[in-house]
Amino acid sequence: MMEIYRGRRLWVEKDTVALPDGREKEAVIVHPGDAVVILPVEGNECLLIKQWRYPIKEYIFEAPAGTMEDGEDPVITARRELIEETGMDAGTLISRGYLYTTPGFTDERLWLFEARNLTPSNEYGMDDDEIIQPCRFSMNRVKEMIISGEIVDAKTICIFYRCIAGDKNG
Numbered sequence: 001m002m003e004i005y006r007g008r009r010l011w012v013e014k015d016t017v018a019l020p021d022g023r024e025k026e027a028v029i030v031h032p033g034d035a036v037v038i039l040p041v042e043g044n045e046c047l048l049i050k051q052w053r054y055p056i057k058e059y060i061f062e063a064p065a066g067t068m069e070d071g072e073d074p075v076i077t078a079r080r081e082l083i084e085e086t087g088m089d090a091g092t093l094i095s096r097g098y099l100y101t102t103p104g105f106t107d108e109r110l111w112l113f114e115a116r117n118l119t120p121s122n123e124y125g126m127d128d129d130e131i132i133q134p135c136r137f138s139m140n141r142v143k144e145m146i147i148s149g150e151i152v153d154a155k156t157i158c159i160f161y162r163c164i165a166g167d168k169n170g
Helices: 074-086 139-148 154-165
Strands: 002-006 011-018 024-031 035-042 045-053 058-062 065-067 088-100 109-120 132-138
Touching: 035 074, 035 088, 035 154, 045 074, 045 139, 058 154, 065 074, 074 088, 074 109, 074 132, 088 154, 109 154, 132 139, 139 154
Parallel strands: 035 109
Antiparallel strands: 002 011, 011 024, 035 045, 035 065, 045 058, 045 132, 088 109
């Protein structure tokens, strides 16, 4: 295993991996660390954020999300990120399992949570490189936005459908 790059949030390595059939293959693996995504729900509405994303140079609608600190429990990360990005705290966080974001080149796991019983928090404060605007939408409107392509963020689409399906097993 050879480290190619190490940054603040992720590292990249090149390795020779053994395939299940016995062959070996060179692979580049990105290790960004695990993250969480939260769908805050109140009645028939959910709270998304409109966020500027500099890699694509545009605003997109997405569910609140964030990176876990080393060894941090996903529930702690979910609560922190929900407060930081929306100004709301959750009385109830329901685990909706996890998913691998892009297992063809990364080991990143994204923990999914549904947030209920929302209340305003005094700890609101996004990171200094974030431009975020919380937005409320009906669940039907979010579904329309996904179908029309107005919502293009994969993690948001996944958490929305995982929550409405009520699948707690991941």
